[in-house]
Amino acid sequence: xxxxxxLARMTAFARNxxxxxxxxxxxxxxxxxxxxxxxxxxxxxxxxxxxxxALADRCVHRRYPLTAGRLDGDTVVCGYHxxxxxxxxxxxxxxGQKRVPRTARVPSYPIVEQDSLVWVWIGDPALADPRSVPRxxxxxxxxxxxxxxMEPIDADYxxxxxxxxxLSHETYLHSGYIGxxxxxxxxxTTEVDEGAGxxxxxxxxxxxxxxxxxxxxxxxxxxxxxxxxxxxxxPCLYLLHSRIAPAGVLPxxxxxxxxxxxxxxxxxxxxxxxxxxxxxxxxxxxxxxxxEEVTTFLHDLNRTVVLQDVAALNLLQKALDTEREGYQELxxxxxxxxxxxxxxxxxxxxxxxxxxxxxxxx
Amino acid sequence: MSGAPTAEVYRIDWLPGTDVLHxxxxxxxxxxxxxxxxxxxxxxxxxxxxxxxxxxxADHREEMT
Numbered sequence: 501x502x503x504x505x506x507l508a509r510m511t512a513f514a515r516n517x518x519x520x521x522x523x524x525x526x527x528x529x530x531x532x533x534x535x536x537x538x539x540x541x542x543x544x545x546x547x548x549x550x551x552x553x554a555l556a557d558r559c560v561h562r563r564y565p566l567t568a569g570r571l572d573g574d575t576v577v578c579g580y581h582x583x584x585x586x587x588x589x590x591x592x593x594x595x596g597q598k599r600v601p602r603t604a605r606v607p608s609y610p611i612v613e614q615d616s617l618v619w620v621w622i623g624d625p626a627l628a629d630p631r632s633v634p635r636x637x638x639x640x641x642x643x644x645x646x647x648x649x650m651e652p653i654d655a656d657y658x659x660x661x662x663x664x665x666x667l668s669h670e671t672y673l674h675s676g677y678i679g680x681x682x683x684x685x686x687x688x689t690t691e692v693d694e695g696a697g698x699x700x701x702x703x704x705x706x707x708x709x710x711x712x713x714x715x716x717x718x719x720x721x722x723x724x725x726x727x728x729x730x731x732x733x734x735p736c737l738y739l740l741h742s743r744i745a746p747a748g749v750l751p752x753x754x755x756x757x758x759x760x761x762x763x764x765x766x767x768x769x770x771x772x773x774x775x776x777x778x779x780x781x782x783x784x785x786x787x788x789x790x791x792e793e794v795t796t797f798l799h800d801l802n803r804t805v806v807l808q809d810v811a812a813l814n815l816l817q818k819a820l821d822t823e824r825e826g827y828q829e830l831x832x833x834x835x836x837x838x839x840x841x842x843x844x845x846x847x848x849x850x851x852x853x854x855x856x857x858x859x860x861x862x
Numbered sequence: 863m864s865g866a867p868t869a870e871v872y873r874i875d876w877l878p879g880t881d882v883l884h885x886x887x888x889x890x891x892x893x894x895x896x897x898x899x900x901x902x903x904x905x906x907x908x909x910x911x912x913x914x915x916x917x918x919x920a921d922h923r924e925e926m927t
Contacts, residue, residue, distance in 0.1 A: 503897045632865065687876035694888075695868025833876050833883060836898040840872075843906065 503831040510774050511658030513537045514735045514845060515852030516623030518633050520768035520780050523648070524616050527552050531576065533567035535772045537622045541609060542566045546574040546587060553587045554609035554620050560591060566606070616640045617768065617780075623852060634733040638764045638784040645789040647799035648766075648782030653810050655817035657777035658842065660769050663809055664738050665701060665838040667728055673812055677805050682708035682726070690836040697844055701730040701837035707747045713801055714744045717794050718761045718787065723747040725760075730837065734844045740765040762786045765802075775817065781806050872905050874898070887912055 540557035559578040569579035584593035591604035610621035610628035621628035638644040670679035691700040705726040727743040745760035768780035788794040891912035895901040
């Protein structure tokens with residue numbers, strides 16, 4: 501009975517971690533609501549210095565969502581009775597009386613805006629270290645052209661982690677877009693840096709069919725050398741370093757690689773609720789940077805691919821929800837990376853439980 | 863949370879042309895198997911069952927049952 505494991509109903513959330521809440525461009529002078537690890541949060545930018553603010557999206561008075569209210573300068577005014585909060589979540593105004601109760605405050609969340617992404621810390625704010633936010637520098641680098649978006653999925657976030665750590669599914673689910681036979685046929689190498697919480701999965705195809713995604717964007721006509729090097733910075737950031745070149749063309753001995761096309765595919769996997777995950781995706785390229793046709797093509801085709809994943813994972817979750825408790829599954833070689841990611845997530849979740857008594861209630 | 867690289871690295875290579883997985887623990891212990899679940903269980907049980915013998919010749923490797 502090799503490879504068979506019994507599964508839990510849902511992937512545990514890892515608290516005391518940074519999660520991507522939004523692209524920086526999504527947050528402005530309108531209140532934006534996102535639920536992250538079951539915590540409803542209201543995001544906005546201050547009028548005074550453009551800083552991103554994150555407050556619990558529930559008024560302390562009657563729990564009305566603050567996102568249904570409005571901004572007044574740098575403060576948020578509840579749309580129900582006018583309770584008003586400053587950027588730290590302290591209530592500075594209540595209606596009809598001068599005294600504001602000392603307990604009138606909503607939790608605020610640590611934020612880091614970096615590489616065009618807005619990261620929020622879920623857990624004990626005292627433990628938030630901005631230096632531990634993983635990087636995706638190409639997203640904000642003018643030498644790269646990036647397209648991206650976000651698609652919500654009605655599934656356990658662990659299903660999306662599984663999906664992205666095992667790219668052999670490209671051959672079947674994304675055939676005709678990014679999948680070719682060689683993806684599923686080529687052995688992988690998996691590394692886990694336990695201390696860093698990083699899983700790496702590499703698949704190097706020496707002589708592969710060029711899928712439309714790369715044929716039309718690079719102009720390569722013929723077979724290719726295709727490298728896929730995944731770095732998963734658990735729990736949220738997934739990087740796929742993709743290298744495409746005509747078959748046989750390798751990096752030069754000095755390490756430079758001017759004859760290849762490089763695409764950085766970035767995902768942020770942000771658990772929303774037990775059965776809902778935000779799938780942030782971006783495709784950055786170091787070629788044809790100013791070619792609008794290529795930009796539109798890569799955006800539209802990658803969104804199509806993401807929506808194929810969305811449909812598949814929505815369907816899979818529905819199927820899993822009909823399974824009996826303690827259902828089993830079978831893993832084979834292609835799952836080596838996904839299994840490693842699951843274990844890291846379980847460890848991070850356990851560590852978060854030990855040190856995170858703080859929850860988003862006033 | 864993403865930390866700086868550490869020395870605690872576990873590696874599994876799927877040997878080309880075979881169904882065999884080859885695992886190397888950060889302590890140097892090695893093992894081959896055809897089941898990733900069992901290989902990870904062995905790997906992550908470190909140091910239990912790990913002999914820090916460095917590279918073992920293929921004909922001496924420890925096969926899993």
